[in-house]
Amino acid sequence: MSQYYIGILILICINLIAVLGLSLMTGFTGLFNFGQAGFLAVGAYTATILTTRYAAPFPLALLAGMLVSVLSSFLIGYPTLRLKGDYFAIATLGFAEVVRLLVENLEKLTGGSRGIPRISLYTTLPITLIVTILALWLVANYVRSRHGRNCVAVREDELAAESIGIDSFRYKQISFAINAALAGLSGGLLAHYIGFIQPSMFGMIKSTELIVMVIFGGMHSITGAVFAAIVLTSLPELLRAAQAWRLVAYGALVVVIMVVRPEGLMGSWEFTPANIKALFNKLRSAQDEE
Amino acid sequence: MSTVLQQIINGISIGSVYALIAVGYSLVYSILKFSNFAHGGVLMLGSYFGYFALTLFGMPFWVALPLAIIGAGLLGVINERLAYRPIRMRNSPLLYLMISSLGASIFLENFTIVTIGPTFRTYPEVFAISPYMIGDLYIGRLDIIIFVIATISVALLTWIIYGTRIGNAIRATSYNMRVASLMGINPDMIVAFVFFLAGASAGLGGVLFGIKYTVWPQMGILTLKAFIAAVVGGLGSLPGAVVGAMVLGVTETFAAAFVSSAFRDLFSYALMIIIIIVRPGGLLGTVTGEKA
Numbered sequence: 204m205s206q207y208y209i210g211i212l213i214l215i216c217i218n219l220i221a222v223l224g225l226s227l228m229t230g231f232t233g234l235f236n237f238g239q240a241g242f243l244a245v246g247a248y249t250a251t252i253l254t255t256r257y258a259a260p261f262p263l264a265l266l267a268g269m270l271v272s273v274l275s276s277f278l279i280g281y282p283t284l285r286l287k288g289d290y291f292a293i294a295t296l297g298f299a300e301v302v303r304l305l306v307e308n309l310e311k312l313t314g315g316s317r318g319i320p321r322i323s324l325y326t327t328l329p330i331t332l333i334v335t336i337l338a339l340w341l342v343a344n345y346v347r348s349r350h351g352r353n354c355v356a357v358r359e360d361e362l363a364a365e366s367i368g369i370d371s372f373r374y375k376q377i378s379f380a381i382n383a384a385l386a387g388l389s390g391g392l393l394a395h396y397i398g399f400i401q402p403s404m405f406g407m408i409k410s411t412e413l414i415v416m417v418i419f420g421g422m423h424s425i426t427g428a429v430f431a432a433i434v435l436t437s438l439p440e441l442l443r444a445a446q447a448w449r450l451v452a453y454g455a456l457v458v459v460i461m462v463v464r465p466e467g468l469m470g471s472w473e474f475t476p477a478n479i480k481a482l483f484n485k486l487r488s489a490q491d492e493e
Numbered sequence: 494m495s496t497v498l499q500q501i502i503n504g505i506s507i508g509s510v511y512a513l514i515a516v517g518y519s520l521v522y523s524i525l526k527f528s529n530f531a532h533g534g535v536l537m538l539g540s541y542f543g544y545f546a547l548t549l550f551g552m553p554f555w556v557a558l559p560l561a562i563i564g565a566g567l568l569g570v571i572n573e574r575l576a577y578r579p580i581r582m583r584n585s586p587l588l589y590l591m592i593s594s595l596g597a598s599i600f601l602e603n604f605t606i607v608t609i610g611p612t613f614r615t616y617p618e619v620f621a622i623s624p625y626m627i628g629d630l631y632i633g634r635l636d637i638i639i640f641v642i643a644t645i646s647v648a649l650l651t652w653i654i655y656g657t658r659i660g661n662a663i664r665a666t667s668y669n670m671r672v673a674s675l676m677g678i679n680p681d682m683i684v685a686f687v688f689f690l691a692g693a694s695a696g697l698g699g700v701l702f703g704i705k706y707t708v709w710p711q712m713g714i715l716t717l718k719a720f721i722a723a724v725v726g727g728l729g730s731l732p733g734a735v736v737g738a739m740v741l742g743v744t745e746t747f748a749a750a751f752v753s754s755a756f757r758d759l760f761s762y763a764l765m766i767i768i769i770i771v772r773p774g775g776l777l778g779t780v781t782g783e784k785a
Binding site (some may be wrong): 414 | 595
């Protein structure tokens with residue numbers, strides 16, 4: 204496989220890790236996170252500062268990035284997740300801005316708007332694949348566990364969920380923390396794949412791309428998120444000429460999906476062998492009837 | 494002492510622009526109960542309407558301003574029509590409205606970047622900048638004019654909401670849309686009217702902000718200030734939005750003047766977080782239970 208395709212594959216995996224967290228959080232728990240790139244930035248900068256300055260081992264640096272990202276999720280979640288209303292969404296939007304502000308102005312630590320160059324390229328295909336499969340396994344199992352079902356209950360009707368004894372604040376916070384961990388991981392991997400980081404990589408555009416992947420793939424489907432991450436990461440690579448219009452199309456796409464088919468491409472349908480078999484049986488019986 | 498007074502005046506001036514933007518956001522929030530992220534896109538395009546009316550068509554300011562306001566208002570109505578109404582009709586979760594507004598915001602911002610260009614543009618000089626001197630205080634003429642225009646507009650909006658028949662209908666709809674519709678109020682018309690008001694005030698805010706600073710495609714991020722103002726004052730409350738905006742404006746100018754302009758926005762977010770922790774209902778909002 205040529206270097207170019209390996210690169211795309213690694214980028215798909217890195218995006219997918221962040222999208223998985225977002226899918227759990229926005230799709231399954233109903234929490235809208237507008238500032239995912241902020242968590243990526245936290246993970247990326249923490250990991251990078253550790254590897255470049257303190258020569259920390261890569262896995263340890265990644266873990267530290269995840270940890271700091273999770274801590275910041277508690278910082279935002281604690282005051283806002285208890286409240287009704289859009290406080291949380293506004294706070295995530297503000298969080299991404301605050302992170303950008305800090306990164307740009309704490310020049311001694313982060314290199315300011317020029318960023319940190321010459322990061323060792325620790326992110327290789329095998330590492331990325333293993334981590335991605337691990338993340339996928341974790342999220343898929345979490346969603347199907349009792350805890351995941353509780354998240355869906357909170358999404359569907361918070362009051363009803365609480366009345367049967369689900370601590371909605373706790374489940375929102377857990378979803379948010381898992382998302383932050385995955386976003387931090389994704390950021391750390393990204394930094395050590397690209398080889399440099401700067402604040403502009405973690406702007407609104409990045410948050411937008413990730414949330415569009417979740418919405419496009421289907422908010423209640425893990426395999427939908429995988430599919431969307433593959434398509435929406437590789438498509439812009441292949442269609443570089445239309446780069447400028449890509450975000451215009453993304454914006455329109457989000458509105459059209461919400462208006463026409465809010466459940467996204469896959470809805471809550473999962474791409475599993477059992478489901479495919481069921482689909483074929485349905486098709487066959489439809490043919491027989493004709 | 495005079496620097497403090499000076500900063501308070503600057504803060505109130507920028508606060509009045511935030512108030513304009515926050516009032517529109519709060520109006521929509523009070524009716525449809527979701528954060529309209531596309532508010533920023535409407536604001537940005539309103540500012541561009543004003544800019545092009547002045548530069549490209551050479552209109553006088555007193556023609557360009559109403560044009561920009563009406564243009565932004567209509568844009569708000571179209572936005573609701575295309576991006577929110579179909580979702581509202583299906584009684585889908587509010588989350589979908591918020592996501593759709595995010596999409597509309599991304600679309601407007603990037604469409605502007607592709608068609609008009611990503612550069613910052615400066616308004617032609619509409620008002621003489623020479624400051625007034627009162628004692629040893631410098632007060633920018635522009636700041637005064639902005640403050641006066643913004644205050645009159647907010648007063649006008651308040652009068653529409655609290656003093657007219659349609660305002661009565663708007664408040665009834667925000668209280669309970671279903672019951673209001675049973676009383677012979679057409680909720681779709683009310684929603685359209687509210688989006689017009691919100692868009693118009695955002696457009697005006699955009700023009701005023703553009704005159705004081707610049708116009709650029711990402712200026713929609715300014716609505717983040719409106720969100721903060723609304724949260725500080727009380728989400729969904731109109732007087733709250735005005736008070737919150739003033740508090741925010743003064744906090745910001747003080748932070749910029751006495752601490753560091755680079756960290757100005759940090760103080761805005763800190764203010765919001767403190768309010769959320771100490772008084773989640775906002776300064777003027779009624780403190781409703783957590784599970785209202």
